[in-house]
Amino acid sequence: MKVRSRLLASVRGFALMFITLAGSLTLFVLTVLSLVLMLLGLGVLTTPAMVRAVRWHANRRRLLAAEWSGVQIRLPYRPLPADRRSGLTGQVELCTQLLKDPATWRDLLWLLVDMTAGCITAALACVFIPYGVEGWVLAAGVWEPIVDAGGTYWYAFVPVTSQGTANLAALTGVGFFVFGLFTSPVLLRTHFQLTRAFLAPTPAMALTARVERLTETRHDAVDTSAAELRRIERDLHDGAQARLVAMGMSLGTIEALIEKDPAKAKELLAAARTNSAEALAELRDLVRGIHPPVLAERGLGDAVRALALRMPLPVEVEVELDGRFEEPVEAAAYFAVSEILTNAAKHSGAARMWLDIHHEAGMLRVAVTDNGDGGARVARGGGLSGIERRLGTFDGVLAVSSPPGGPTMVTMEIPCTPTAPRPTV
Incomplete structure (x- = not known):
């Protein structure tokens, strides 16, 4: 010193x-x-x-x-x-x-x-x-x-x-x-x-606060799961299911016209093929929204890298993880990062974003930074509030630093330990 x-x-x-x-x-x-x-x-x-x-x-x-x-x-x-x-x-x-x-x-x-x-x-x-x-x-x-x-x-x-x-x-x-x-x-x-x-809070006070927080986040998790199931049902009903019903009706019409009007039957067949491709694309998007295949196959690091490539703004990604984590933890971190990056790209006015993910001292730490206009805050009913509730299910925390004029940094921490070592190539 x-x-x-x-x-x-x-x-x-x-x-x-x-x-x-x-x-x-x-x-x-x-x-x-x-x-x-x-x-x-x-x-x-x-x-x-x-x-x-x-x-x-x-x-x-x-x-x-x-x-x-x-x-x-x-x-x-x-x-x-x-x-x-x-x-x-x-x-x-x-x-x-x-x-x-x-x-x-x-x-x-x-x-x-x-x-x-x-x-x-x-x-x-x-x-x-x-x-x-x-x-x-x-x-x-x-x-x-x-x-x-x-x-x-x-x-x-x-x-x-x-x-x-x-x-x-x-x-x-x-x-x-x-x-x-x-x-x-x-x-x-x-x-x-x-x-x-x-x-500082005593152990009894900390335990009471943690029980209250976990009780609250458990209710939020149940409500979120119910809302997610309703969304999936609605997307299936209004999207892929409607297309499959229309395709079935088209096939019935084709069957009736195949001998009387082959040209019309051929035209309807092409339309049915298009409908089937669109229905398949919607199903893939729906499945990706539930649990991205790259997240299940390659883990959180590769999943967020793939996510960053789909962003309209350039995102610098730095990942340092010891291995894989439990699926719910990886899913929570992935969707939290996805929502933060999407919101920043839409509303922050930023030209560039940075994403840092690493694991140390039993804590998965995620930091998302952008050089936008700032002013982001955790508001009741807002996107950041939803992320905070999602992380609270795992006893995680979210912190936002976003002074007027920027930059904005959103930091997340989830206590967890790797369940599998990082695969060697």
């Missing part, structure tokens, strides 16, 4: 010390006061606002933990229902839901820990380097007016009374400075690890 980053860790510890004292202490006092006002009925109006303020403060600390020390702290909060009633009744419901969330009380406990132990770790992260510099300042001549004004000045264990003892203080300061360079990043990370111990 460079000296600059170690010095920066000390500065960040100094900033955190004031954040913990000013932010956490103030929010703790105000939140407790709001909870006390619940006894008078006024807390129903103030508590939701205070809980939101505490969560904003906690989320800022999560962001600093990731940016300053690489400590990732997941969100533990339960989602709030979108169809809350308005007025005082809705406010009471909101307050009740927030107070029933265990994360609300863990946040309050974190405020108490943050303004005590958190403040101490932040102070320790910043104190040693400035204290080492103080020893150098004393040796530069500052010691003399201090001693003249107040007598012996103790710098750590060194009594400063003369230039010689001031030089010894400067030497001691070098030790404190070097010690601070090595300990400041460690203490800063310790501060954020202490934060994670209270702000």
Whole structure:
């Protein structure tokens, strides 16, 4: 670690010390006061606002933990229902839901820990380097007016009374400075690890959230499967089945005309041949939509490469997979990529797209990037929302980064392990 980053860790510890004292202490006092006002009925109006303020403060600390020390702290909060009633009744419901969330009380406990132990770790992260510099300042001549004004000045264990003892203080300061360079990043990370111990979801909370998510995605999967079956039935009824019925009627007419009007029978036969070819093409498209043959035969990598070749925009594909995966996982990843590429080609205004698929640490990661106009988001009932539900069936996640003006990056992760090694050619 460079000296600059170690010095920066000390500065960040100094900033955190004031954040913990000013932010956490103030929010703790105000939140407790709001909870006390619940006894008078006024807390129903103030508590939701205070809980939101505490969560904003906690989320800022999560962001600093990731940016300053690489400590990732997941969100533990339960989602709030979108169809809350308005007025005082809705406010009471909101307050009740927030107070029933265990994360609300863990946040309050974190405020108490943050303004005590958190403040101490932040102070320790910043104190040693400035204290080492103080020893150098004393040796530069500052010691003399201090001693003249107040007598012996103790710098750590060194009594400063003369230039010689001031030089010894400067030497001691070098030790404190070097010690601070090595300990400041460690203490800063310790501060954020202490934060994670209270702000991250507990195993019980994570399990509850996962069960709720899997229950929701299971219902979505059942609904999606039913809708897909209806689509297949409709496509068969309106497409291939209608053509086959028409072809059967044409063959009956041909049978009646084959001796009376051979020329007309020949014309109808050609039309029946055309209908049979079109019906076969529709059946192939339908089968490809259910499960592409290249996906079953060659796996996800070759399937997405073939998919990229059919796109109207150039797509750079990079695939690094250890082997094959379970069929449902490959199908979910394939159709998710297909929908994202199709939507980007239609709506993003992009001139080029990039697709990266690789597997590491038990996770299948897919990233689709385009250089379009940006502005994509996961909206209820939208295509990305459908992909998110599809991935949720496998405990997968979807993230979208699409600032105005682009670029847009859609990232998907599905936990899985290869079921078969990659075939060697």
